[in-house]
Amino acid sequence: MAASDHDDCELQEALRRSREETTLEESMLAQALAASIATRDEELARSLQQEQLRLFEENLCSESCASNTPTTPQGGQPSASASEVLLNEAGPSSQESKRRNEEPHQEWHRKRHSKRRSSSRRTSPLSNAQSTQNKHLQPSPTLDSTTSNVHPRHNGNTSMPVVVIDGQNVGCSYGGGKNLFRAKGVQVVLDYYSGKGMKAVAMLPAHKVDTRPGIKNDRVADDPELLKNLAAQNLVSFTPSGSHDDHFLLAYAKQKNIDIISNDRFQKEVSEQASQAASRALQTFLDKHLIPYTFVDGEFMPNPNPHQLSLASHCSRGPRHRR
Structure with a gap:
């Protein structure tokens, strides 16, 4: 009788611990259910409600089993655990019901862990901001210091010209005046x-190399053979006699969308356009593509920041002050 009472006490203690665990789990489920309702997570709310129903049924089953559980037989066999006693006494139908009730619970836990894993992989806005900040702190790729101020539209393609040179303007500037054209200035540019690893092409009027006998031409270059050799290398192009070389120069630059090396403002060509819209379009193109230059002790030096100022600022003869 004493052994039977001892077994009953152990069973009652196991049932008490089971009720406490069930109560704690019910409390946690109630909190999770309230949170899911607040966040309008309908799927999670349904899963939590099914879990609460399962716990309620288990609690009823435990109470009924506790009231109908016979004493543990004596014989030296180890006593079964409280959960095993409840399941054995409840029978196969109760076990099957428990298994069916546990399936939504397992599915809920699986989805919950899946959401946690996906949220852990998701980058937070703070980390995005930090990565953006770190990106700005990293050194940005720049051109070599020898080419950074050469041509802003250089894309590394050495087969296509990046600039077209106003040969007439460059040759006269290198010679020091309009009446002295020096072919070496074109070659220097x-x-x-x-x-710098870039291709350039110069345009010149054909009369610069017209040395035919019997033709008076005081506008011939000082070294026509040098220009002819450059033309043979496709570095110089001669415009037809009797035509304006600036028209060819501007048309080619617009067609290829490349820059122009010249100190000419091309205001005459802008005013000669067929309409005001065409004049404004040409002026806008020149504002973005015209690169002034100078020669310092025979060394060519283009404007280091040609497109940060307006064309008027580039070519003004005196300082301009903002009003």
């Missing part, structure tokens, strides 16, 4: 861009 071509060599400058060639040394």
Whole structure:
């Protein structure tokens, strides 16, 4: 009798611990259910309600089993656990019901852990901001210091010209005046861009190399053979006699969308356009593509920041002050 009472006490203690665990789980489920309702997570709310129903049924089953559980037989066999006693006494139908009730619970836990894993992989807005900040702190890719101020539209393609040179303007500027054209000035500019790994082409009127006998031409270059050799290398192009070389120069630059090396403002060509809209379009193109230059002790030096100022600021003869 004493052994039977001892077994009953153990069973009652196991049932008490089971009720406490069930109460704690019910409390946690109630909190989770309230949170899911607040966040309008209908699927999670349904899963939590099914879990509460399962716990309620288990509690009823435990109470009924506790009231109908016989004493543990004596014989030296180890006593079964409280959960095993409840399941054995409830029978197969109750076990099957428990299994069916546990399926939504397992599915709920699976979805819950899946959401946690996906949320852990998701980048938070703070980490996005930090990564953006770190990106700005990293050194940005720039051109080599020798080419950073050469041509802003250089894309590394050495087969296509990046600039077209106003040969007439460059040759006269290198010679020091309008009446002295020095062919070496054109070569200096071509060599400058060639040394930077860029291709340039110069345009000149054909009369600069017209040395036919019997023709008076005081506008011939000082070294026509040099210009002819450059033309043979496709570095110089001659415009037809009797035509305006600036028209070809501007048309080619617009067609290829490349920059123009010249100190000419091309205001005459802008005013000669067929309409005001065409004049404004040409002026806008020049504002973005015209690169003034100078020669310092025979060395070619283009404007280091040609497109940060307006064309008027580039070519003004005196300082301009903002009002």
